[in-house]
Amino acid sequence: MAKTSRENKVVRTVARTRKPARAAAERPAERRRKSSGDTPYHHGDLREALLQAAERVLERDGLAGLTLRAVAREAGVSHAAPTHHFGDLTGLVSELAAIGFRMFNEAMVAAGNSETLPIMKGLASAKAYVAYAQAHPGMYGVMFRSARLDYSRPSLHEASDAAFAGLTRGVGASRHEQIPEDGLSLDQAAAIARAWSLVHGFTTLLLDGRLTGILERLPEGTSADKLLDAMLRGSVPRPPGA
Amino acid sequence: MAKTSRENKVVRTVARTRKPARAAAERPAERRRKSSGDTPYHHGDLREALLQAAERVLERDGLAGLTLRAVAREAGVSHAAPTHHFGDLTGLVSELAAIGFRMFNEAMVAAGNSETLPIMKGLASAKAYVAYAQAHPGMYGVMFRSARLDYSRPSLHEASDAAFAGLTRGVGASRHEQIPEDGLSLDQAAAIARAWSLVHGFTTLLLDGRLTGILERLPEGTSADKLLDAMLRGSVPRPPGA
DNA sequence: GTCCTATCTTTACGTTGTAAAGATAAAATC
DNA sequence: GATTTTATCTTTACAACGTAAAGATAGGAC
Numbered sequence: 001m002a003k004t005s006r007e008n009k010v011v012r013t014v015a016r017t018r019k020p021a022r023a024a025a026e027r028p029a030e031r032r033r034k035s036s037g038d039t040p041y042h043h044g045d046l047r048e049a050l051l052q053a054a055e056r057v058l059e060r061d062g063l064a065g066l067t068l069r070a071v072a073r074e075a076g077v078s079h080a081a082p083t084h085h086f087g088d089l090t091g092l093v094s095e096l097a098a099i100g101f102r103m104f105n106e107a108m109v110a111a112g113n114s115e116t117l118p119i120m121k122g123l124a125s126a127k128a129y130v131a132y133a134q135a136h137p138g139m140y141g142v143m144f145r146s147a148r149l150d151y152s153r154p155s156l157h158e159a160s161d162a163a164f165a166g167l168t169r170g171v172g173a174s175r176h177e178q179i180p181e182d183g184l185s186l187d188q189a190a191a192i193a194r195a196w197s198l199v200h201g202f203t204t205l206l207l208d209g210r211l212t213g214i215l216e217r218l219p220e221g222t223s224a225d226k227l228l229d230a231m232l233r234g235s236v237p238r239p240p241g242a
Numbered sequence: 243m244a245k246t247s248r249e250n251k252v253v254r255t256v257a258r259t260r261k262p263a264r265a266a267a268e269r270p271a272e273r274r275r276k277s278s279g280d281t282p283y284h285h286g287d288l289r290e291a292l293l294q295a296a297e298r299v300l301e302r303d304g305l306a307g308l309t310l311r312a313v314a315r316e317a318g319v320s321h322a323a324p325t326h327h328f329g330d331l332t333g334l335v336s337e338l339a340a341i342g343f344r345m346f347n348e349a350m351v352a353a354g355n356s357e358t359l360p361i362m363k364g365l366a367s368a369k370a371y372v373a374y375a376q377a378h379p380g381m382y383g384v385m386f387r388s389a390r391l392d393y394s395r396p397s398l399h400e401a402s403d404a405a406f407a408g409l410t411r412g413v414g415a416s417r418h419e420q421i422p423e424d425g426l427s428l429d430q431a432a433a434i435a436r437a438w439s440l441v442h443g444f445t446t447l448l449l450d451g452r453l454t455g456i457l458e459r460l461p462e463g464t465s466a467d468k469l470l471d472a473m474l475r476g477s478v479p480r481p482p483g484a
Numbered sequence: 485g486t487c488c489t490a491t492c493t494t495t496a497c498g499t500t501g502t503a504a505a506g507a508t509a510a511a512a513t514c
Numbered sequence: 515g516a517t518t519t520t521a522t523c524t525t526t527a528c529a530a531c532g533t534a535a536a537g538a539t540a541g542g543a544c
């Protein structure tokens with residue numbers, strides 16, 4: 001209770017002081033340097049700086065290296081500063097995951113829009129899903145592997161829902177039908193679950209290195225992309241009644 | 243180096259003192275009780291007791307609660323005792339994961355053997371995969387979600403390989419062919435990757451609660467098993483040339 | 485110009501993993 | 515059978531972590 005109320009106050013304040021924060025953000029970010037001596041007491045936009053520092057730490061040192069104190073060090077502030085902006089480690093990780101889901105969703109939407117045929121749209125989105133995870137394994141870990149995610153946070157809840165809704169929409173498009181909001185047939189649900197499971201399972205196994213045994217046995221170093229393509233192309237489901 | 247050499251010594255010793263350890267294991271395990279006052283300095287089979295304690299802690303408090311000190315408390319020994327048997331936390335977690343993979347594999351093999359038709363064998367194994375994860379979510383987390391796994395440990399390496407080899411064998415059987423050891427066609431590799439990805443992805447999403455949105459939109463509380471069945475039955479791949 | 489409030493730092497505490505040294509009992513050797 | 519060796523377990527210690535609480539600072543409101 002005390003934790004959240006404290007952070008809620010911060011959130012309110014951040015919303016209220018939006019103008020000053022933006023003004024500070026327009027300046028060159030040299031004042032962030034701790035070594036230069038002129039470290040001002042007020043940072044300007046520390047919240048954003050901490051999130052960027054967190055992503056750097058994450059991709060450099062992995063999920064285990066993502067600690068509140070390491071992020072604070074990376075940003076050049078005291079170790080307790082992040083607590084003020086995110087409440088606790090769960091808060092920081094959750095906000096980072098929300099950013100990840102948004103980037104994730106944008107990549108899939110962009111990939112889908114680059115194709116015209118519905119089936120190709122789905123294929124391109126699936127490849128974008130895997131490509132994002134390969135390019136940002138740390139972020140993918142935060143989104144799908146971290147034990148410290150608080151989905152009651154609006155930002156994370158919305159970003160996560162949006163990503164999966166986009167995936168569902170893609171499945172509907174490749175089936176030439178619109179997925180309804182309320183009711184779902186078993187066949188539709190199975191199609192959605194199949195698409196999610198295939199692409200998410202493949203990504204997880206690939207990032208964990210559990211597909212290397214297969215890739216090594218393929219002719220002349222076939223890439224993971226090629227395997228993914230073959231896997232997806234062979235997965236055209238049968239019509240419902242067959 | 244110092245760490246492993248220390249633990250290697252322990253391993254050697256355990257192998258050498260197998261007879262006494264077994265003799266101690268035959269006695270009733272009342273001496274483990276700390277409250278009863280008569281705590282002997284030597285436990286008898288502390289290694290096994292620690293692994294069982296670890297599984298209890300894991301399923302009770304989750305992956306985050308699985309600490310060396312918590313396991314030691316659960317077993318009623320000093321906090322540094324586990325270090326002697328497993329080197330460090332990574333060692334304990336890895337041995338626990340190895341046990342999980344063995345149980346996992348046994349469940350799948352047993353399910354496959356309960357059926358006669360090849361396709362039904364695969365379906366039953368896949369369902370056993372999901373059922374094990376639902377029954378032991380903590381163990382599944384240790385196997386597939388923990389950042390502290392050391393696959394260079396022979397026990398974990400072998401158990402993990404055996405589990406995935408069993409899965410591969412199941413895929414081969416359902417395709418009415420034997421998967422070769424060395425070379426693999428792209429079509430065969432895709433079939434294996436598809437089976438792994440489908441069942442592993444579905445399990446991960448289900449345990450993370452990300453399928454509840456789908457399950458809630460299905461008619462009258464359709465179970466996850468039903469969704470899994472529909473998903474798998476619709477996933478019969480097309481023949482290679484089509 | 486003064487007060488208020490958000491922001492950031494300092495200090496402190498309990499928990500963790502891990503190392504190192506000490507205590508104890510079982511096994512090995514003579 | 516006594517002694518030495520070795521494995522096992524405990525005690526002590528330390529750095530890093532998350533988190534709480536209090537203090538310092540500065541920007542904005544009045």
